[in-house]
Each structure stands twice: as structure tokens, then as C-alpha cells.
Amino acid sequence: MKAWILRSxxxxxxxxxxxxxxxxxxxxxxxxxxxxxxxxxxxxxxxxIAEGRVDANxxxxxxxCYPEYEPSTDIHGSVSSVSVKALKKSIRLYQIDVGTCxxxxxxxxxxxxxxxxxxxxxxxxxxxxxxxxxxxVSGILTENMREPLKRAYEAMAEPRIVFAVGACAISGSLLxxxxxxxxxVDVTVPGCPPDPFTIIDAVQKARGxx
Numbered sequence: 001m002k003a004w005i006l007r008s009x010x011x012x013x014x015x016x017x018x019x020x021x022x023x024x025x026x027x028x029x030x031x032x033x034x035x036x037x038x039x040x041x042x043x044x045x046x047x048x049i050a051e052g053r054v055d056a057n058x059x060x061x062x063x064x065c066y067p068e069y070e071p072s073t074d075i076h077g078s079v080s081s082v083s084v085k086a087l088k089k090s091i092r093l094y095q096i097d098v099g100t101c102x103x104x105x106x107x108x109x110x111x112x113x114x115x116x117x118x119x120x121x122x123x124x125x126x127x128x129x130x131x132x133x134x135x136x137v138s139g140i141l142t143e144n145m146r147e148p149l150k151r152a153y154e155a156m157a158e159p160r161i162v163f164a165v166g167a168c169a170i171s172g173s174l175l176x177x178x179x180x181x182x183x184x185v186d187v188t189v190p191g192c193p194p195d196p197f198t199i200i201d202a203v204q205k206a207r208g209x210x
Contacts, residue, residue, distance in 0.1 A: 042068045046167075046174050056190035057170040075195055078202035080187040084159050085208040087133055090122040093203070094132035094156075098149050099176065100139030103193040104166040108136055111196045123203055129153070134161040134206065136199075137183070140168045140176030153183055161206050163187045166194055 041049045042065040048058035054069060056077055095108050111118050112125060126132050129152040137149065153160060164170045164178070164185045172178040173192070179185055189202045204210055 046171075055171075056167075057188060058167055058173060059190070060167055060173055060192040073195075075197040075201050077191070077198055078187060078189045078194075078205060080202065080205040082159070082161055082186045082206055083208040084133075084161065084206060086159070087207045088122075088209065090124070091133045091203065091207055092124055092126045092131055093134050093136050094126055094129045094152065095136040095138065096129075096145075096149060096152055098137060098139045098145035098169070098179065099142035100166070100168065104138035104168070107191075107193045107196050108138065108165060108199060111199055116196055116200065118200060118203075121200070121204070123200070129155040130157075132156050133159065134163060134203070135183075136163045136165050137169050137179045137185075138165045140172050141179050141182055142176065146182050149179075149182055161186045163189055163202060163206070165189045165199065167192045 041052065044065060045062060046058045046060055048055045048060075049065060049069070054065075061071070095105070097105055110116065111123075118124070129135065133156075135153060135156065139145075141149070153162065162179070162183050162185050164180065164187070167173045167190060168175065169179045170185075170188045170190060172181075187202050187206050189199055191198055194202075201210070
């Protein structure tokens with residue numbers, strides 16, 4: 001016990017600092033919207049590029065548009081239509097996978113690690129939607145998960161904030177349907193998959209901090 005305490009003092013605080021605007025440590029093709037460098041629209045398998053602009057809600061970070069376009073490390077790509085100040089002290093999240101490849105799930109679970117330590121911000125996960133303030137939905141909307149998704153939403157108490165996490169959940173992307181075809185989406189978190197800081201930033205916006 002004594003040795004563990006001494007090691008903690010030596011290491012100090014190891015939680016990552018929240019970037020002011022960009023996450024320079026982000027993997028180039030793993031996160032967030034991309035910005036234009038070229039003059040013409042390259043081929044895009046999900047039709048995310050049009051008239052020199054990229055729809056981050058559809059982009060799957062495949063890299064086929066490079067070098068005309070390249071990734072951005074800006075972590076503020078999420079859009080929230082709600083600002084629930086009653087959740088400023090604490091918010092409980094329930095994550096549900098309706099049809100992912102697993103990448104978004106990894107990023108969502110990562111925010112609870114010591115590196116990001118969301119508990120310091122009053123954010124925590126719960127194992128049941130009955131105790132949740134917000135629903136984090138990842139993946140394309142598959143038919144087998146449509147009913148479980150609705151049940152999870154109906155089990156929640158107000159305010160019931162719904163996050164669509166990742167391009168698949170937001171737009172259906174390359175493979176299927178958007179989550180908005182089953183539920184009202186309050187917050188969109190673009191990326192394939194989104195950077196953990198982007199997910200945290202989205203939660204903070206929904207709580208009325210930004």
C-alpha cells in the first residue's frame with residue numbers, strides 16, 4: 001500500500017489535458033471532419049464530398065480522397081441541439097450498439113479510462129437505461145436492434161438526450177440506415193470513429209458547458 005502511494009506521488013497527474021482546439025496526438029485517419037486542399041472533388045464511396053466540401057457526418061475516413069483532402073484534428077465537430085443545464089453537476093450515459101464494426105464502441109469505452117478520466121467531469125456510465133440521462137447510440141440502424149433501441153429510450157426518464165456517435169449512426173454511411181429513422185437525435189458526433197475528446201466535447205455541449 002505504501003509503495004503504491006509513493007509511486008502515485010512520483011508519477012503525478014497523468015490524465016490527458018483537454019485540447020483547446022485540436023488533438024495533435026490523434027491518429028491521422030481515425031478521427032473527425034476533414035478539410036479541403038484540392039480544387040476538384042475526388043471519388044468518395046459514401047458521397048461525403050460535394051462542391052469542395054466534406055460532410056463529416058458521412059465521412060468514413062477511408063483515405064481515398066487523399067491528398068486532395070486530409071484529416072483535421074479539430075475536436076469540436078459535434079453539433080448539439082440541446083443544452084440541459086440541470087445535468088451540469090453529473091450525467092449518466094448508457095451506450096447501445098445497434099450495428100457497429102466495433103471501432104466506435106472502443107472510443108466510447110476509452111473515455112472512461114484513466115487517460116481521459118470522465119469522472120472528474122461528473123460523467124459516468126450506467127448499465128441500465130432506467131438510470132441514464134443520455135443514450136449513446138453507435139452503428140447503423142439494423143432491423144433486429146430497432147425494437148431494443150426504442151425500449152432503451154422509453155425506459156429512460158426525462159431529459160432523454162440521444163447521441164448519434166459516428167458516421168454510421170448519424171447518416172447510415174455506406175452500409176445502412178441512420179439512427180434518426182427510429183429516434184430523435186439531439187447530438188451528432190462525427191468521425192469514423194470519433195476521437196474520445198470529440199465524444200467528451202459533445203457530452204459537455206449537451207450539458208450546457210459550451
